[in-house]
Amino acid sequence: MTAFGILQLALYAGLLFLITKPLGSYMARVFQGEKTLLSKPLGGLERATYRLLGIDPNRDMKWTEYAIAMLVFSLASLVFTYAALRLQGVLPLNPQHYTTKQMTPDLAFNTAVSFTTNTNWQAYSPEVTISYFSNMVALAIHNWASAAVGIAIAIAVIRGFARKSASGIGNFWADTVRCTLYVLLPISLLGALVFIALGVPQNFDPYLTVTTLEGAKQTIALGPVASQEVIKQLGTNGGGIFNANSSHPFENPSGIANFFTLLLIWSIPAAITYTFGKMVGNTKQGWAVLGAMAALGLAGILICTSAEQAGTSHLHAAHIETAATALQSGGNMEGKEVRFGIPSSALFATVTTGASCGAVNSMHDSYTPLGGLVPLFNMLTGEVIFGGVGAGLYGMLMFAILAVFIAGLMVGRTPEYIGKKIEKFEVQMAMLATLVLAASVLLGAAVVSVIDLPKEGAWAFLNTWPGSAYGGADSVYGATANNVNNSGAHGFSEMLYAFASATGNNGSAFAGITANTPFYNVLLGLAMLVGRFLMIVPLLAMAGALAKKAAVPVTSGTFPTDNATFTALLVGVVLIVGALTYFPGLALGPIVEHFQLQALATH
Amino acid sequence: MSDIFYLVTALAFFGISIAYVKGCEKLRGGSHD
Numbered sequence: 090m091t092a093f094g095i096l097q098l099a100l101y102a103g104l105l106f107l108i109t110k111p112l113g114s115y116m117a118r119v120f121q122g123e124k125t126l127l128s129k130p131l132g133g134l135e136r137a138t139y140r141l142l143g144i145d146p147n148r149d150m151k152w153t154e155y156a157i158a159m160l161v162f163s164l165a166s167l168v169f170t171y172a173a174l175r176l177q178g179v180l181p182l183n184p185q186h187y188t189t190k191q192m193t194p195d196l197a198f199n200t201a202v203s204f205t206t207n208t209n210w211q212a213y214s215p216e217v218t219i220s221y222f223s224n225m226v227a228l229a230i231h232n233w234a235s236a237a238v239g240i241a242i243a244i245a246v247i248r249g250f251a252r253k254s255a256s257g258i259g260n261f262w263a264d265t266v267r268c269t270l271y272v273l274l275p276i277s278l279l280g281a282l283v284f285i286a287l288g289v290p291q292n293f294d295p296y297l298t299v300t301t302l303e304g305a306k307q308t309i310a311l312g313p314v315a316s317q318e319v320i321k322q323l324g325t326n327g328g329g330i331f332n333a334n335s336s337h338p339f340e341n342p343s344g345i346a347n348f349f350t351l352l353l354i355w356s357i358p359a360a361i362t363y364t365f366g367k368m369v370g371n372t373k374q375g376w377a378v379l380g381a382m383a384a385l386g387l388a389g390i391l392i393c394t395s396a397e398q399a400g401t402s403h404l405h406a407a408h409i410e411t412a413a414t415a416l417q418s419g420g421n422m423e424g425k426e427v428r429f430g431i432p433s434s435a436l437f438a439t440v441t442t443g444a445s446c447g448a449v450n451s452m453h454d455s456y457t458p459l460g461g462l463v464p465l466f467n468m469l470t471g472e473v474i475f476g477g478v479g480a481g482l483y484g485m486l487m488f489a490i491l492a493v494f495i496a497g498l499m500v501g502r503t504p505e506y507i508g509k510k511i512e513k514f515e516v517q518m519a520m521l522a523t524l525v526l527a528a529s530v531l532l533g534a535a536v537v538s539v540i541d542l543p544k545e546g547a548w549a550f551l552n553t554w555p556g557s558a559y560g561g562a563d564s565v566y567g568a569t570a571n572n573v574n575n576s577g578a579h580g581f582s583e584m585l586y587a588f589a590s591a592t593g594n595n596g597s598a599f600a601g602i603t604a605n606t607p608f609y610n611v612l613l614g615l616a617m618l619v620g621r622f623l624m625i626v627p628l629l630a631m632a633g634a635l636a637k638k639a640a641v642p643v644t645s646g647t648f649p650t651d652n653a654t655f656t657a658l659l660v661g662v663v664l665i666v667g668a669l670t671y672f673p674g675l676a677l678g679p680i681v682e683h684f685q686l687q688a689l690a691t692h
Numbered sequence: 693m694s695d696i697f698y699l700v701t702a703l704a705f706f707g708i709s710i711a712y713v714k715g716c717e718k719l720r721g722g723s724h725d
Contacts, residue, residue, distance in 0.1 A: 194695050194697070514720050
């Protein structure tokens with residue numbers, strides 16, 4: 090790593106840990122219904138929201154009620170977004186006159202699912218497909234709502250550990266409203282102003298047409314970028330206002346904007362670990378979980394940055410300067426912004442995939458095999474390396490249950506975690522959540538690796554890209570292998586990455602796949618739904634069961650879960666489960682590609 | 693495929709998810725806590 094890379098990483102880690110305690114403490118107060126600095130200015134709005142929606146915020150919900158409320162809310166907002174996208178042609182704020190021609194039914198389904206599940210996978214180019222209204226209302230609403238839902242679920246799971254002999258795990262509606270008003274809104278307001286100050290545009294103007302220095306005409310897309318950029322990153326959503334996402338100068342204009350973006354992405358996932366510690370009455374428990382996230386995150390950053398900085402044997406053979414100098418970053422610069430160079434690109438790639446954000450400031454497809462392995466592995470862990478807002482914590486708590494279960498098996502004692510006995514049902518639910526994710530990723534990648542769809546006849550539309558909507562010709566692909574730009578190991582990585590990203594609700598793309606076809610839109614849409622909801626339900630069931638239990642007194646035989654030993658065990662379990670489940674897939678993709686590259690270099 | 697197909701697909705998934713909630717609750721009922 091370069092000196093700049095080390096300095097930036099140290100500053101990033103330092104600031105992140107500085108944010109963790111105050112923000113985590115504040116969130117604990119918000120979700121426990123205590124008074125905060127914002128209770129006065131926003132309390133009226135909170136109460137008015139409850140009155141308007143007929144919500145009794147003090148009514149405790151059983152886990153089944155909590156889960157069904159979450160599912161109903163998600164379905165309703167999904168249908169709303171689907172309708173708004175399909176009707177964009179007759180809705181306002183549409184200066185480019187986009188219609189259903191661009192927003193086909195399958196793309197609307199994929200997009201509505203994508204934003205509802207906090208994935209923000211974009212099978213389309215935003216600036217040539219969707220109106221300002223679609224962006225600001227149909228999609229941005231989910232940047233808030235899906236983030237608030239994720240955090241609410243994490244809080245409900247925390248209550249499962251914190252409460253003793255209780256029947257409920259909180260109120261879904263109150264948690265979601267409080268999260269939106271007291272956590273997301275104030276940070277987003279301040280963050281949007283910071284982005285505007287850093288040069289991010291915020292307007293409703295039609296696109297500009299300018300003449301370039303070479304005399305060519307260029308269209309420059311504009312829009313309300315700053316206000317959306319902040320919640321896109323803070324809520325670990327990741328859906329770009331522009332197709333180039335955070336490598337676009339209007340989304341991410343400078344190194345400082347890039348650094349601020351990185352802080353936004355990991356701020357809530359880090360802070361909520363402190364909220365967890367605070368709510369269960371032992372902040373060391375939160376630090377132990379954060380320690381595991383930080384160790385895994387740091388390892389990924391170091392591996393990814395080192396691999397990209399080293400470049401490849403092909404670059405060396407072509408006499409390309411791969412050593413960093415004062416004027417250039419060296420290493421493998423393919424697919425990276427010159428403004429950001431290797432350290433800020435590799436750090437971004439690791440942070441965005443560790444956090445289930447999915448915003449990108451470089452093209453992950455262009456990374457070296459080992460550099461690209463890191464973002465892929467981050468997603469395959471189930472997005473627990475900080476993870477999505479809320480989702481990272483409840484995912485890591487799922488692994489914590491497995492860790493104490495394994496530790497219990499090793500010493501022959503009934504496992505306990507945060508004063509609760511971990512019994513058959515909790516382990517069943519943790520395993521169900523783990524297996525659902527693995528099944529979605531592996532089955533999806535396996536199917537698209539081999540399936541041969543018709544290229545002619547009535548079913549040819551299944552794998553057809555609607556190029557005519559963009560002034561070109563439709564592309565009929567037939568077999569799914571034709572949708573990928575690369576053959577062999579790299580092509581397989583592109584397919585595996587797509588399903589890891591969809592199931593992990595990350596949303597970043599390895600690129601290389603033309604995914605806007607009915608087949609991919611439906612299959613990846615289903616992977617997103619499975620990855621989000623079929624994982625949340627068993628974790629809420631686990632929380633409901635834990636809340637009912639009485640606390641077990643700490644004895645000399647209790648396995649401590651608030652120290653470095655437990656952190657190491659947790660890291661080990663995440664790595665072992667990830668390695669055992671996905672090693673064959675990784676071996677067929679980035680690992681074999683790495684050795685192919687080495688073999689080519691020696692011949 | 694038409695709008696109806698995608699809306700029915702979404703409804704079916706959430707229907708299955710609610711059944712999944714009930715299934716997990718039933719499983720819990722069968723285990724002691």
